[in-house]
Amino acid sequence: MSSSQHLRNVAIIAHVDHGKTTLVDQLLYQSGRYREEQLDKLAGGQHGLVFDSNDLERERGITIFSKNCAIEYESLAGERLRINLIDTPGHADFGGEVERVLKMADGALLLVDAHEGPMPQTRFVLQKALAAGLKPIVVVNKIDRIDARPDEVVNEVFDLLVDLGADDDTLDFSVVFASGKAGFAIDHPGDEPDGMRPLLEKIVEFVPPPTGDPDGPTQMLVTTIDFSDYVGRIAIGRVSSGTLRDRQRIAVIDRDGKQTLQQIAQLFTFVGLDRQQAAEVPCGDLCAVVGLDPVGIGNTLASADDPRALPTITVDEPTLSMTFRVNDSPLAGREGSRLTSRQIGERLEKELRSDVALRVGPGETKEQYIVSGRGLMHLGILIENLRREDFELSVGKPQVVQRVIDGKLHEPIELLSIDVPEDFQSSVMALVGDRRAQLEKMSQKGGGGFVHLEFSIPARSLIGLRSRLMTATQGNAIVHHSLLGFEPVRGAITHRAAGVLIASEPGSVTAYSLDALYDRGTFFVRPGDEVYEGQVVGENCKAGDLVVNVVRGKKLTNVRAAGKDDTTQVRPPRDMSLESCLEYIDDDELVEVTPGKVRLRKIMLKEADRRREARRAMATV
Known part of the structure; x- marks a missing residue:
């Protein structure tokens, strides 16, 4: 089992709510390592959510943090293999997680809903996978849906790969049809189900074993950082060269090239959902390393005798920023215990160690921080975690991060996808048109009276748009977006009409x-x-x-x-939920966040102060 030929490292990539976490649960269950009641216990009593270990993930039904596990499988040819499965986030706001974990994979399962087909986040994550050189196996999930249209969905995946510039070898992808909920996979629609074996056979056949020089100098890129109150920081990654051994002296090379000599305290491999202590980890396998400090994401663990750094991880720049500040409202300190700017700053520094897509800088005063991320959900999840950790803070209106390119001001442009009943199409067009959006594509969606619309739209126009779309369509719109790139600023947009x-x-x-x-x-x-x-x-x-x-x-x-x-x-x-409040506020307002309440407030609480500031602003115009 130590040979890299008996290893398969597979990333599972998909759009939000297309069923990848449920599919992983079935693979774990059918591997024979866990009984169904054990999976339910690991999932906190929520069946089918064992890979969503975070409370927010279970509440929202999405994957925020990547995880990995391993299953043992004996193929039809009698070969015993270990398959490392890497679950990845499906939302573009957590692209920092996606980019990192793809470094550990040699192949990918591209999961698409049998009715919805490829969606914006499917495009986003697939683009990252192709850039990493991974060839996908297409898994058409939820094949047992009444409105499933598997053949059309496969054609849509092919068109998407063409749009992304995939080569001929990638376009010749393998397809398997599955139902994660029912626990089966089949090669063709109409085949007799026989568990998940057809999917596992596809992985054995089409995912290549890991490459690397098993006899070369030790090298491992740290792609994830975990933390334990007992052992401290835990570095997770894939050994890309040589062999990593317990108690080994190694060189830790940071992102700036600085080296520190350290010793491994403990070494773990992944077995099922657990970690098992190991004496050594061969080239190509995934592992967790305990006892290193300092160590961070993007660092290289290298041979002390021949330290060679691996290419570090490149991550897309943030597109949205907010001001985090001390809560100074009259009700401050009644619910939370962590109130000071020092405590907020230390918590943000801790977040930076594990979130490579986050940026934190100083604000206008010592009590403020400018926090930048990949989107409103990215920063909203961070704020929600802070309030659950007993913090109190106030945050300002989200602002898009603009760039100067060739002497001109550019702004982030997003691909906005909206599925809406035909009766509401004109309302959506009017609402989005007021926000400098350009229609890129329009088509019928599955013959169910829905129309599919795609727009290119400035990221700043998305702030507050979702709630207005839901109101205009009576809650029937399905809205998703992902980053396209940067373009020259398109001009002014309408702001909140009502006071x-x-x-x-x-x-x-x-x-x-x-x-x-x-x-x-x-x-x-x-x-x-x-x-x-x-x-x-x-x-x-x-x-x-x-x-x-x-x-x-x-x-x-x-x-x-x-x-x-x-x-x-x-x-x-x-x-008003937290994210609704963040979308709603204006420049002169704040969202006050405490463990028990989310409130909206003016920055200046006194009416006389607000009037004085308004007169001063008018005088300077």
Whole structure:
């Protein structure tokens, strides 16, 4: 089993929600290493989610952090192999994870939904795989769907590969049809199911064994960093040359070429979902190395006698930035325990060690940080993790990262894909057209009354667009986007048309006050919620901001109007998630994030201060 000829390193790449995590669960189960109840236990009681180990991944149904596991398989030819499976994120915002883990693979399973076919993130991840020299095996998943159209989907995959400039060898791809949920794979639609064996045979036949010089000097590129409270940092990667041994003295070469001599404390290989201590790891296999510090992503572990650095990992630059700052609202410190700029800064530094797509720089003051990432979801996940770790902070409006190319200002351009019922097509076209978008493609989607639209659109135009699309299409739109590149700035776009309702006094919201303000707009707060002066409590029905009193109570007198208390009208509030708030805010507003609440507020809480700043801004124009 130590020979590289008996190894297969396979990355699984797919669009969000096309079933790759469920497929991996089935491969683990059918390999015989885990019983079904063991997988359920490992998944925290949630069947079919064993590879989504993070709470946010289970809640959102997406893969954020890459993982890897290994299964043992005896082929039909009687050959015993170990297959290292690498699960990768399907969302473009986590492309930093995708680019890294593809370094460990020699082949790829391209998973596509039997109805939806290739989607924007399919294109994004596949492009990265082709750039890494991986030839995909196409897995048409969810073949048991009533609306499955497998032949059309295979043709769409072929067209996508042509668009991406794939060579003739890649275009001659192998196809397998599967249902991760039902636990089978077949070579042709209509074949009799026999478990996942046809897929495993495809991997054995079409994924090449790892290359490298087993007798050469030791080399391993660190592609992932894990952390344990007991042993500290754990470097994960693939041995690309020589053999890595337990207790070996090695040179750790960082991204700048600086070398440090260190000793391996423990060495682990992957067996199923577990790590098993090993005396040595041969060329081509994946492993986890304990005892190295400093060590980071993109570092090379090399022979101490002949240290040679491997090419470091290149990652696309961030496209979106936000200001993270200390929470200074009147309600600060009531829920969280980590409040200071030093604690926020240390946490961001820790995140930089494992997230190569993230950038952190100083803000305008010592209490601010400029944090840049690949998209709103990328930064939103970071903020959500911070609040779950008992942090309190405020974040500013997302801003796109622009570049100067050949003396001209360029901005990131995204490929926006929208599937929508035909009845709402004109509404979508009007809404997107106001945001400097250009229609690239339009087609019917699977004959179900849906139309598929693709636009090239500035990344700044996407901020706040999803919620408006959902409103305009009554929740029927399916929206995805991925980065295309940078182009000259296309011009101004429309901003939030309506103003906001701002609390004038601190206190608890009353139904009496909301009833009196019923016609003023839509509120984000409920009776009983505690608010403070300067907090954004709703959206005005007109342009311009309006200061309102939402804590006013009913006067206690001896005079009563019959039936008045029974007719109090309180419109249901609009629930604002963290990402909805980040999309909604304007330049003079912040999102206050605490472990229990997400609030909107003005940067300047006092109305007099806001007016003074407005006069100053008018004077400088």
